[in-house]
Amino acid sequence: MLPENLTFFWKSGGKGSGLHTGIIETRVANMRKYISPDERLFRRKTLHLKVAPSASIYELAAGIAALNPVLQNGRVISEGMAQCVELHKYLLDVKTSAFPGIRWHNVQIQQAFERIHPGYNKQADMEKTLTTALMLETQWAEVKSKFVRGAPRIMQILTNRGIKRTANDEYLSTAEISAMPLIRWINPDTNRQDTEVFNDHLNDLAQFDPHIVCIAPTFEEGSMFIIFKDNIIPCGCCAIQAIDSLLKSFDVLGQQVPPLLRKFYDFICIHLFKTSI
Known part of the structure; x- marks a missing residue:
């Protein structure tokens, strides 16, 4: 009173x-x-001292990183990562790259995300969210994948004022430039494999934000890869899987979300994954 x-x-x-x-x-x-x-309605968070895990966990993580990331070692790497979850969380807390030396795959990203966020919404329906977004805008009508078409429409609604969009290629359309923070298309080469075309694209980028690369003519469907600074994650031809894995990779790899993708990331984490408030 x-x-x-x-x-x-x-x-x-x-x-x-x-x-x-x-x-x-x-x-x-x-x-x-x-x-x-x-x-009190608003309380200060209790500060906890970050305690480094034991040396044995570091040794286990080093052994995992030394393994060749082939299909035969997939189970060993997955089980080892499960034992190193406390080390993973510690590295993320101290803003250190998680498990340097490990080449991440889509399945490992999904598993690690569940370990970091054990209470996240496992019934999250990414497909329903992206298809519902088809009613929001009229742009990107020529995009073949309905999921890729829905994601930029959500991004368009969640405007980012004051952030300048740039594109090195003056021949890109407005729709391509608007979708670039999420996905970029590269024309395939009939004489080379998709991985070779992708590597050329990667070599041409002196500096880039994490994004999805689709090896296909503009707005068509094709093989997809997620690229981070030190990681390349193949996602096959499944657009819904690529978008889901890209958003989860920021938490798993401890990478900062690009400004033009931040609102879309927050929207999915708050309303779908339930990992943020």
Whole structure:
């Protein structure tokens, strides 16, 4: 309950007569100290000292990183990563790249995300969310994949004012430039494999933000790869899997979300994955 000399101004607007001193003697913010911690609506987070895991976990992680990332070693790497979950969380907390030396795959990204966020919404329906977004805008109508078509439409609604969009290629259309923070298309070469075409694209990028690369004519469907600074994650031809894995990779790899992708990332994490509030 506020003192009478404070509420007088609110009740009478400074007019009339009553008990007051002419100044506000107590600021509302300073009254917080008189409220017990249990009754406070907003509480300060308890700071916990980050304790490094034991040396044995570091040794196990080093052994995993030394394994050749082939199909035969997939189970060993997956089981080893499950044992190193505390080390993974610690590296993310101290803003260190998680498990340097490991070449991540789509399945490992999914598994690691579940370990980092054990309470996340496993019934999240990414397909329903992206297809519902088809009703939001009319752009990208020529995009073949309905999931790739829906994601930029959500991004278009979640505008990013004050952030300048740039594209090195002056021949890109407006729709391509708008979709670039999420996905970029590269024309395939009939004389070379998709991985070779992708590697050429990667070599041409001196500096880039994480994004999906689709080896296909513009707006068509094809093989997809997620590229980060030190990781290349193949996702096959499944657009829904590529988008899902890209968004989860930021948490797993401890990478900063690009500004033009931030609102879309937050939207999915808050309303779909339930990992943010």
